[in-house]
Amino acid sequence: MTISFETKQQNLADLAVALGVNLQEGQTLIINAPIDCADFAHKVAAAAFDRGAADVAIRYNDERLSRMRYDHADLEALTTIPAWQKARMDSYVDDQVAVISIYADDPDVMAGVDVDRVKAASNAAQAAAKKYHEAVINDRIRWCVISVPTVGWARKVFPDIPKSAAVEQLWNAIFETTRTNLTDPAAAWHRHNASFEEKVRFLNNKQFDAFVYKNALGTNITVGMPKNHIWAGGSEIAEDGIAFFPNIPTEEIFSAPDKTRVNGTLAASHPLVYNGQLIDHFALTFKDGKVVGYHAEQGFDALKSLVEANPGSNMLGEISFVPYDSPIQNLGILFYNTLFDENASCHFALGAAYPTCIEGGQNMSETELAAAGLNISTTHVDFMVGSKDLSIVGLDAEGNETPIFVDGNWANPL
Amino acid sequence: MTISFETKQQNLADLAVALGVNLQEGQTLIINAPIDCADFAHKVAAAAFDRGAADVAIRYNDERLSRMRYDHADLEALTTIPAWQKARMDSYVDDQVAVISIYADDPDVMAGVDVDRVKAASNAAQAAAKKYHEAVINDRIRWCVISVPTVGWARKVFPDIPKSAAVEQLWNAIFETTRTNLTDPAAAWHRHNASFEEKVRFLNNKQFDAFVYKNALGTNITVGMPKNHIWAGGSEIAEDGIAFFPNIPTEEIFSAPDKTRVNGTLAASHPLVYNGQLIDHFALTFKDGKVVGYHAEQGFDALKSLVEANPGSNMLGEISFVPYDSPIQNLGILFYNTLFDENASCHFALGAAYPTCIEGGQNMSETELAAAGLNISTTHVDFMVGSKDLSIVGLDAEGNETPIFVDGNWANPL
Numbered sequence: 094m095t096i097s098f099e100t101k102q103q104n105l106a107d108l109a110v111a112l113g114v115n116l117q118e119g120q121t122l123i124i125n126a127p128i129d130c131a132d133f134a135h136k137v138a139a140a141a142f143d144r145g146a147a148d149v150a151i152r153y154n155d156e157r158l159s160r161m162r163y164d165h166a167d168l169e170a171l172t173t174i175p176a177w178q179k180a181r182m183d184s185y186v187d188d189q190v191a192v193i194s195i196y197a198d199d200p201d202v203m204a205g206v207d208v209d210r211v212k213a214a215s216n217a218a219q220a221a222a223k224k225y226h227e228a229v230i231n232d233r234i235r236w237c238v239i240s241v242p243t244v245g246w247a248r249k250v251f252p253d254i255p256k257s258a259a260v261e262q263l264w265n266a267i268f269e270t271t272r273t274n275l276t277d278p279a280a281a282w283h284r285h286n287a288s289f290e291e292k293v294r295f296l297n298n299k300q301f302d303a304f305v306y307k308n309a310l311g312t313n314i315t316v317g318m319p320k321n322h323i324w325a326g327g328s329e330i331a332e333d334g335i336a337f338f339p340n341i342p343t344e345e346i347f348s349a350p351d352k353t354r355v356n357g358t359l360a361a362s363h364p365l366v367y368n369g370q371l372i373d374h375f376a377l378t379f380k381d382g383k384v385v386g387y388h389a390e391q392g393f394d395a396l397k398s399l400v401e402a403n404p405g406s407n408m409l410g411e412i413s414f415v416p417y418d419s420p421i422q423n424l425g426i427l428f429y430n431t432l433f434d435e436n437a438s439c440h441f442a443l444g445a446a447y448p449t450c451i452e453g454g455q456n457m458s459e460t461e462l463a464a465a466g467l468n469i470s471t472t473h474v475d476f477m478v479g480s481k482d483l484s485i486v487g488l489d490a491e492g493n494e495t496p497i498f499v500d501g502n503w504a505n506p507l
Numbered sequence: 508m509t510i511s512f513e514t515k516q517q518n519l520a521d522l523a524v525a526l527g528v529n530l531q532e533g534q535t536l537i538i539n540a541p542i543d544c545a546d547f548a549h550k551v552a553a554a555a556f557d558r559g560a561a562d563v564a565i566r567y568n569d570e571r572l573s574r575m576r577y578d579h580a581d582l583e584a585l586t587t588i589p590a591w592q593k594a595r596m597d598s599y600v601d602d603q604v605a606v607i608s609i610y611a612d613d614p615d616v617m618a619g620v621d622v623d624r625v626k627a628a629s630n631a632a633q634a635a636a637k638k639y640h641e642a643v644i645n646d647r648i649r650w651c652v653i654s655v656p657t658v659g660w661a662r663k664v665f666p667d668i669p670k671s672a673a674v675e676q677l678w679n680a681i682f683e684t685t686r687t688n689l690t691d692p693a694a695a696w697h698r699h700n701a702s703f704e705e706k707v708r709f710l711n712n713k714q715f716d717a718f719v720y721k722n723a724l725g726t727n728i729t730v731g732m733p734k735n736h737i738w739a740g741g742s743e744i745a746e747d748g749i750a751f752f753p754n755i756p757t758e759e760i761f762s763a764p765d766k767t768r769v770n771g772t773l774a775a776s777h778p779l780v781y782n783g784q785l786i787d788h789f790a791l792t793f794k795d796g797k798v799v800g801y802h803a804e805q806g807f808d809a810l811k812s813l814v815e816a817n818p819g820s821n822m823l824g825e826i827s828f829v830p831y832d833s834p835i836q837n838l839g840i841l842f843y844n845t846l847f848d849e850n851a852s853c854h855f856a857l858g859a860a861y862p863t864c865i866e867g868g869q870n871m872s873e874t875e876l877a878a879a880g881l882n883i884s885t886t887h888v889d890f891m892v893g894s895k896d897l898s899i900v901g902l903d904a905e906g907n908e909t910p911i912f913v914d915g916n917w918a919n920p921l
Contacts, residue, residue, distance in 0.1 A: 119581070121584065128542055128545045128567060131542045131569065131571075134572075135571055135572065135575070138572055138575055139575060142575060142578075142579035142580070146579075146580075147580065147581040147583075147584045148576065148580045148581060148584035148585075149572065149575070149576065149580070151569060151572055153542060153567045153569075155545065155565055155567075157545075157549055158548075158549065158552055158563065158565055161549070161552055161553060161556060161563070162562065162563065164556075165556035165560075166556070166560075166561065166562045166563070167533070167561040167562060169561075170535065170561045170562035171562070175594075175595070175598055176594065177591040177592075177594035177595040177598060178591075180589075180590065180591035180594060181589070181591040184589055184590075184591060
């Protein structure tokens with residue numbers, strides 16, 4: 094049976110609404126979408142109304158206007174967030190909306206931008222969205238990130254073919270990785286979700302004290318883990334008890350490291366797009382949890398602005414396992430988009446830890462979370478370190494070693 | 508000298524910023540734009556930053572999502588405007604922003620919609636925007652309406668040619684009517700503006716007590732004028748003393764009728780798009796200012812919802828003179844867009860009068876304005892009555908007749 098292009102698009106829209114945010118009848122859906130993705134956003138909106146949404150709003154983001162503002166707007170205008178914007182973000186939490194974000198940045202649109210101005214603007218925006226941001230990382234609302242092609246992004250991924258072919262090829266890669274090219278994507282996702290469980294249980298039972306990462310790229314680091322940490326993967330359970338998938342696709346099993354016990358160097362295995370700027374061939378060195386050195390062959394200023402963005406952006410907040418032999422990695426495509434690249438590779442994040450990654454974390458204050466070793470920040474930026482030769486060894490409190498990853502993949506038997 | 512398509516587009520963007528809202532250095536510009544007009548909105552944004560804008564925001568409107576919401580959203584969601592939305596509209600007035608609105612509705616997108624739901628939603632939105640609406644009609648902020656083609660609109664105007672040709676032809680009509688196909692559009696606009704002055708002075712000096720309209724379409728009506736009414740046309744002076752052009756193009760000289768002294772029938776000469784619905788071949792009969800009868804060959808329900816929209820939507824708020832032999836009428840194009848069609852034809856508006864159309868009106872309360880004969884409403888919808896055979900006669904208080912329009916054009920000598 095052949096599944097048409099339109100059906101696959103419809104599958105992705107349906108999947109985001111039904112499994113992604115698990116939209117309930119009478120609930121309102123917010124869709125964050127680039128203006129270039131309006132047609133697909135409409136499909137998501139229609140799927141939401143089909144499912145009984147009370148209302149749907151689309152918030153369009155416009156990266157070309159953002160670039161113009163970074164280049165030309167008054168700094169005060171860039172860094173002053175009107176009260177109504179904060180009220181809007183707060184209302185999303187108060188009204189218990191569901192949020193689907195279509196993430197499809199053009200990796201080149203911010204090339205050469207003044208990173209200090211971007212940092213100032215983005216810190217101001219994040220501060221205004223603090224309540225919303227906390228609701229997201231604590232699963233107080235149900236949210237889902239998906240991606241669909243834009244011309245700018247597709248041309249970056251497939252620079253050597255005509256743009257319409259590039260867009261089509263990127264759609265196909267998205268259909269493949271999101272299982273929306275199958276006749277029953279939801280069933281495939283339930284099977285996929287079950288496959289995470291065994292590994293999550295193993296890791297949660299073992300409660301490793303630390304992990305040692307090594308590869309030929311230059312990664313050589315020990316990452317401590319907090320007491321009572323929790324590994325998760327696939328679907329999550331929101332505060333209201335309803336399951337949802339925060340990322341489509343997802344291939345990762347993740348937790349929070351102890352932010353104070355990170356020592357050594359992490360060498361990136363993939364480029365990173367941060368605030369629209371490409372950072373490539375870079376590495377970060379940590380001492381007692383803090384970045385104490387970094388370099389990048391491309392995008393050094395952007396990397397600097399990330400590390401220096403705000404308190405906590407110079408420490409790790411997420412540790413994540415993805416086998417090198419993963420469905421996304423096997424496509425052999427560099428997506429320049431964290432949603433895909435992070436799911437092709439073991440990764441870490443600089444910035445905020447998810448409070449759900451420690452027992453009782455959702456009921457802890459920021460002070461309590463920090464005391465438990467979880468990083469607090471308004472930033473959360475993933476970067477990829479997984480390679481074909483990556484080895485990861487788990488250490489227990491006595492220093493006994495358990496192989497976790499061998500040659501880039503899960504050790505067998507785990 | 509040939510002027511390229513791109514230059515004409517640039518001319519329109521520049522004209523809207525420089526003459527339309529007369530953007531001042533350090534001022535913020537809000538652009539209201541259909542999502543399909545993002546590329547042109549970016550040109551306007553760039554023109555604004557070139558002129559020293561402190562900031563530019565684009566508010567995208569999405570008529571396909573609006574249609575879905577009218578069809579499927581909960582009525583409560585449609586009619587409950589969040590507090591932050593009201594705060595946003597209020598902030599435009601408080602912050603003294605300039606507003607350029609790109610008006611390019613698809614005339615067919617709302618075909619068959621439930622007009623009662625549209626009316627309910629639109630009344631709620633207008634109530635939340637009351638302060639903004641009052642600022643606009645009192646020239647407390649500088650605003651400008653322009654139009655650029657969308658595929659949906661262009662196909663309606665030119666249904667018999669391929670869509671890319673339709674879009675191009677509509678662009679050309681817009682360049683022609685906005686004088687942006689000239690080498691110095693600003694100079695042409697200053698000359699154009701001067702041409703209004705003589706007629707405005709004549710009408711303001713005469714202070715006619717009423718006008719009698721007649722034509723073969725069935726128009727036969729007497730429209731009383733309030734004491735100390737003011738005729739205006741072309742540029743206006745905002746509260747801050749800075750001149751601006753609220754409409755590009757504009758060919759009209761307008762004032763406010765006495766809302767209680769309108770008796771007879773007005774037969775529409777052009778179709779009208781209201782809330783996305785087409786109303787055609789319609790007429791309205793008034794007694795002592797109020798609509799006491801109406802019919803429409805197409806869009807009767809939409810006409811009904813307009814007349815019944817809210818207090819004041821069943822009375823006249825604007826009277827406007829445009830010769831039949833006008834540059835827009837001479838193009839022979841039915842635009843299905845009020846910005847063009849109203850400037851091709853004598854017209855009236857149901858709903859709010861502009862307080863600027865009476866001496867001291869900007870400092871009057873709503874009660875004082877109403878006592879002076881000016882209509883108060885949250886609606887303002889123009890409809891066209893000008894025809895090739897239209898005659899308009901001015902009456903003074905003693906009933907002496909002065910021909911104003913003969914055979915659709917200004918009587919000569921006026």
